Amino acid sequence: MHGLWWLVALAAFALTACATAPPAPVAELAPSGKLKAAINFGNPILAMKDAASGEPRGVSVDLSRELGRRLGVPVELVTFTSAGKVVEAVRDAQVDIAFVAIDPVRGADMLQTPPYVIIEGAYLVRNDSPIRRNEEVDQAGNRVVVGNGSAYDLYLSRELKAARLVKAPTSPAVSDVMVAQNLEVAAGVKQQLEADAKRLPGLRLLPGRFMVINQAMGLPKGREAGARYLESFIEEMKTSGFVAQALARHGIQGAAVAPPGR
Structure with a gap:
Protein backbone atom coordinates (compact mmCIF):
# COMPACT_ATOMS: atom_id res chain seq x y z
CA MET A 1 0.00 0.00 0.00
CA ILE A 118 26.38 37.92 -17.41
CA ILE A 119 29.44 39.60 -18.91
CA GLU A 120 31.43 42.73 -18.11
CA GLY A 121 32.09 45.91 -20.05
CA ALA A 122 35.55 47.45 -19.73
CA TYR A 123 37.62 50.40 -20.95
CA LEU A 124 40.92 50.25 -22.84
CA VAL A 125 43.42 53.13 -22.91
CA ARG A 126 47.04 53.72 -23.92
CA ASN A 127 49.79 52.90 -21.49
CA ASP A 128 50.72 56.59 -21.21
CA SER A 129 47.12 57.76 -20.71
CA PRO A 130 46.48 59.83 -17.57
CA ILE A 131 43.21 57.91 -17.12
CA ARG A 132 43.62 55.38 -14.31
CA ARG A 133 40.05 54.66 -13.17
CA ASN A 134 36.71 54.08 -14.88
CA GLU A 135 35.31 57.18 -13.18
CA GLU A 136 37.88 59.36 -14.99
CA VAL A 137 36.66 58.49 -18.49
CA ASP A 138 33.68 60.84 -18.54
CA GLN A 139 35.60 64.07 -18.92
CA ALA A 140 35.56 66.76 -21.59
CA GLY A 141 38.08 66.03 -24.31
CA ASN A 142 37.88 62.24 -23.98
CA ARG A 143 36.58 60.34 -27.00
CA VAL A 144 35.25 56.85 -26.36
CA VAL A 145 35.03 54.33 -29.22
CA VAL A 146 32.09 51.90 -29.15
CA GLY A 147 30.67 49.41 -31.62
CA ASN A 148 27.76 51.03 -33.42
CA GLY A 149 24.46 49.81 -31.94
CA SER A 150 26.21 47.66 -29.30
CA ALA A 151 25.09 47.40 -25.67
CA TYR A 152 27.98 49.71 -24.78
CA ASP A 153 26.84 52.26 -27.34
CA LEU A 154 23.29 52.26 -25.93
CA TYR A 155 24.42 52.40 -22.30
CA LEU A 156 27.12 55.05 -22.70
CA SER A 157 24.85 57.19 -24.88
CA ARG A 158 22.70 57.54 -21.77
CA GLU A 159 25.40 57.70 -19.13
CA LEU A 160 28.25 59.84 -20.49
CA LYS A 161 27.79 63.56 -19.85
CA ALA A 162 31.12 65.12 -20.89
CA ALA A 163 33.04 62.56 -22.98
CA ARG A 164 32.10 62.07 -26.64
CA LEU A 165 31.22 58.76 -28.31
CA VAL A 166 32.82 57.68 -31.57
CA LYS A 167 31.11 54.82 -33.44
CA ALA A 168 33.16 51.96 -34.87
CA PRO A 169 31.40 49.76 -37.46
CA THR A 170 31.54 46.72 -35.14
CA SER A 171 32.57 45.98 -31.54
CA PRO A 172 35.67 43.93 -32.54
CA ALA A 173 36.95 47.00 -34.44
CA VAL A 174 36.92 49.46 -31.51
CA SER A 175 40.58 49.08 -30.53
CA ASP A 176 41.81 49.39 -34.12
CA VAL A 177 39.71 52.54 -34.60
CA MET A 178 41.04 53.94 -31.33
CA VAL A 179 44.65 53.43 -32.42
CA ALA A 180 44.14 54.54 -36.03
CA GLN A 181 42.34 57.77 -35.06
CA ASN A 182 44.46 58.46 -31.96
CA LEU A 183 41.43 58.42 -29.64
CA GLU A 184 41.52 58.22 -25.86
CA VAL A 185 39.35 55.24 -24.86
CA ALA A 186 37.83 52.07 -26.32
CA ALA A 187 34.82 50.41 -24.66
CA GLY A 188 33.58 46.87 -25.12
CA VAL A 189 33.51 43.26 -23.97
CA LYS A 190 36.25 42.82 -21.40
CA GLN A 191 37.56 39.61 -22.98
CA GLN A 192 37.74 41.21 -26.43
CA LEU A 193 39.68 44.19 -25.10
CA GLU A 194 42.05 41.91 -23.17
CA ALA A 195 42.85 40.13 -26.44
CA ASP A 196 43.31 43.49 -28.18
CA ALA A 197 45.75 44.64 -25.48
CA LYS A 198 47.89 41.59 -26.28
CA ARG A 199 47.53 42.07 -30.04
CA LEU A 200 48.21 45.81 -30.17
CA PRO A 201 51.27 47.20 -28.34
CA GLY A 202 51.05 50.02 -25.84
CA LEU A 203 47.51 49.46 -24.54
CA ARG A 204 46.12 48.57 -21.10
CA LEU A 205 42.73 47.85 -19.55
CA LEU A 206 41.38 49.98 -16.75
CA PRO A 207 40.78 47.87 -13.63
CA GLY A 208 37.30 46.61 -12.87
CA ARG A 209 34.28 47.21 -15.07
CA PHE A 210 32.03 50.10 -15.99
CA MET A 211 28.89 48.02 -16.60
CA VAL A 212 27.43 44.53 -16.28
CA ILE A 213 25.67 43.15 -19.32
CA ASN A 214 22.83 40.66 -19.02
Missing part, protein backbone atom coordinates in the same frame (compact mmCIF):
# COMPACT_ATOMS: atom_id res chain seq x y z
CA HIS A 2 2.88 2.29 0.88
CA GLY A 3 4.46 1.66 -2.54
CA LEU A 4 1.13 2.29 -4.26
CA TRP A 5 0.87 5.69 -2.52
CA TRP A 6 4.26 6.71 -3.92
CA LEU A 7 3.26 5.63 -7.42
CA VAL A 8 0.09 7.74 -7.21
CA ALA A 9 2.08 10.73 -5.91
CA LEU A 10 4.68 10.37 -8.65
CA ALA A 11 1.98 10.20 -11.33
CA ALA A 12 0.30 13.30 -9.91
CA PHE A 13 3.63 15.17 -9.92
CA ALA A 14 4.25 14.20 -13.54
CA LEU A 15 0.78 15.39 -14.56
CA THR A 16 1.32 18.68 -12.75
CA ALA A 17 4.68 19.20 -14.46
CA CYS A 18 3.14 18.52 -17.85
CA ALA A 19 0.29 20.92 -17.12
CA THR A 20 2.57 23.78 -16.08
CA ALA A 21 5.28 23.38 -18.75
CA PRO A 22 4.38 25.56 -21.73
CA PRO A 23 3.83 23.69 -25.01
CA ALA A 24 6.34 24.20 -27.80
CA PRO A 25 4.84 26.90 -30.07
CA VAL A 26 6.61 25.83 -33.25
CA ALA A 27 4.44 28.11 -35.39
CA GLU A 28 5.82 31.16 -33.54
CA LEU A 29 9.42 30.04 -33.04
CA ALA A 30 9.95 28.49 -36.47
CA PRO A 31 7.16 29.78 -38.73
CA SER A 32 9.07 28.86 -41.90
CA GLY A 33 9.59 25.28 -40.77
CA LYS A 34 13.14 25.94 -39.64
CA LEU A 35 14.57 27.91 -36.72
CA LYS A 36 16.44 30.97 -37.99
CA ALA A 37 18.94 31.89 -35.28
CA ALA A 38 20.94 35.12 -35.36
CA ILE A 39 24.56 34.50 -34.36
CA ASN A 40 26.66 37.60 -33.59
CA PHE A 41 30.40 37.24 -34.20
CA GLY A 42 30.81 40.72 -32.71
CA ASN A 43 30.64 39.26 -29.19
CA PRO A 44 33.29 36.55 -28.66
CA ILE A 45 31.66 35.47 -25.40
CA LEU A 46 28.66 34.23 -27.37
CA ALA A 47 30.02 33.11 -30.73
CA MET A 48 33.14 32.89 -32.87
CA LYS A 49 34.32 31.20 -36.04
CA ASP A 50 35.95 27.82 -35.61
CA ALA A 51 39.63 28.18 -36.49
CA ALA A 52 39.68 24.98 -38.54
CA SER A 53 36.30 24.88 -40.26
CA GLY A 54 35.20 28.51 -40.17
CA GLU A 55 31.82 27.37 -38.86
CA PRO A 56 30.09 29.23 -35.99
CA ARG A 57 30.62 27.87 -32.51
CA GLY A 58 29.86 29.10 -29.01
CA VAL A 59 27.19 29.08 -26.33
CA SER A 60 24.63 30.85 -28.56
CA VAL A 61 25.18 28.24 -31.28
CA ASP A 62 24.74 25.41 -28.77
CA LEU A 63 21.54 26.92 -27.38
CA SER A 64 20.14 27.40 -30.89
CA ARG A 65 20.78 23.79 -31.83
CA GLU A 66 19.34 22.47 -28.58
CA LEU A 67 16.21 24.56 -29.09
CA GLY A 68 15.87 23.31 -32.66
CA ARG A 69 16.23 19.73 -31.43
CA ARG A 70 13.43 20.24 -28.92
CA LEU A 71 11.18 21.86 -31.49
CA GLY A 72 11.95 19.12 -34.01
CA VAL A 73 13.01 21.55 -36.75
CA PRO A 74 16.29 22.21 -38.59
CA VAL A 75 18.36 25.20 -37.48
CA GLU A 76 19.65 27.87 -39.84
CA LEU A 77 22.47 29.95 -38.34
CA VAL A 78 22.30 33.50 -39.72
CA THR A 79 25.59 35.24 -38.88
CA PHE A 80 26.19 38.92 -38.16
CA THR A 81 29.19 41.05 -37.24
CA SER A 82 27.41 43.54 -34.97
CA ALA A 83 24.62 43.56 -32.40
CA GLY A 84 22.97 46.51 -34.13
CA LYS A 85 22.38 44.44 -37.27
CA VAL A 86 21.03 41.58 -35.16
CA VAL A 87 18.49 43.89 -33.51
CA GLU A 88 17.33 45.13 -36.91
CA ALA A 89 16.91 41.53 -38.13
CA VAL A 90 14.78 40.64 -35.09
CA ARG A 91 12.70 43.80 -35.42
CA ASP A 92 11.98 42.99 -39.06
CA ALA A 93 11.33 39.28 -38.29
CA GLN A 94 14.14 38.21 -40.61
CA VAL A 95 15.26 35.81 -37.85
CA ASP A 96 13.29 33.87 -35.24
CA ILE A 97 15.64 34.08 -32.25
CA ALA A 98 18.68 36.12 -31.30
CA PHE A 99 21.15 36.49 -28.45
CA VAL A 100 21.42 40.11 -27.32
CA ALA A 101 22.05 42.24 -24.25
CA ILE A 102 19.03 43.33 -22.26
CA ASP A 103 18.49 47.04 -22.80
CA PRO A 104 15.38 49.24 -22.69
CA VAL A 105 16.02 50.51 -26.23
CA ARG A 106 16.20 46.98 -27.62
CA GLY A 107 13.21 45.94 -25.55
CA ALA A 108 11.09 48.35 -27.57
CA ASP A 109 11.71 46.31 -30.73
CA MET A 110 11.63 42.73 -29.45
CA LEU A 111 10.58 40.34 -26.72
CA GLN A 112 13.36 39.16 -24.40
CA THR A 113 13.88 36.33 -21.92
CA PRO A 114 15.53 36.62 -18.53
CA PRO A 115 19.35 36.59 -18.80
CA TYR A 116 21.35 33.41 -19.23
CA VAL A 117 24.89 34.87 -19.12
CA GLN A 215 22.65 38.53 -22.16
CA ALA A 216 19.24 37.16 -23.09
CA MET A 217 17.41 35.51 -25.95
CA GLY A 218 15.19 37.74 -28.06
CA LEU A 219 12.47 37.18 -30.64
CA PRO A 220 10.15 39.35 -32.75
CA LYS A 221 7.28 41.14 -31.05
CA GLY A 222 3.85 39.56 -31.28
CA ARG A 223 5.17 36.08 -30.50
CA GLU A 224 4.16 35.97 -26.84
CA ALA A 225 3.68 32.19 -26.71
CA GLY A 226 7.18 31.79 -28.11
CA ALA A 227 8.55 34.16 -25.48
CA ARG A 228 6.94 32.16 -22.66
CA TYR A 229 8.45 28.95 -24.03
CA LEU A 230 11.90 30.55 -24.38
CA GLU A 231 11.75 31.81 -20.79
CA SER A 232 11.14 28.27 -19.56
CA PHE A 233 13.83 26.96 -21.92
CA ILE A 234 16.45 29.45 -20.69
CA GLU A 235 15.73 28.72 -17.04
CA GLU A 236 16.18 24.99 -17.67
CA MET A 237 19.39 25.57 -19.61
CA LYS A 238 20.81 27.51 -16.64
CA THR A 239 19.73 25.18 -13.86
CA SER A 240 20.64 21.99 -15.73
CA GLY A 241 24.24 23.14 -16.22
CA PHE A 242 23.92 23.36 -20.03
CA VAL A 243 25.05 27.00 -20.19
CA ALA A 244 27.98 26.47 -17.80
CA GLN A 245 29.13 23.41 -19.73
CA ALA A 246 28.91 25.27 -23.05
CA LEU A 247 31.02 28.16 -21.72
CA ALA A 248 33.62 25.68 -20.46
CA ARG A 249 33.59 23.64 -23.69
CA HIS A 250 34.35 26.72 -25.76
CA GLY A 251 37.05 27.99 -23.38
CA ILE A 252 35.15 31.12 -22.34
CA GLN A 253 36.45 32.80 -19.19
CA GLY A 254 35.14 35.87 -17.40
CA ALA A 255 31.48 35.18 -18.11
CA ALA A 256 29.10 33.92 -15.43
CA VAL A 257 25.86 31.99 -15.68
CA ALA A 258 22.99 34.29 -14.73
CA PRO A 259 21.15 33.39 -11.50
CA PRO A 260 17.78 31.63 -11.70
CA GLY A 261 14.82 33.80 -12.55
CA ARG A 262 11.38 33.75 -11.01
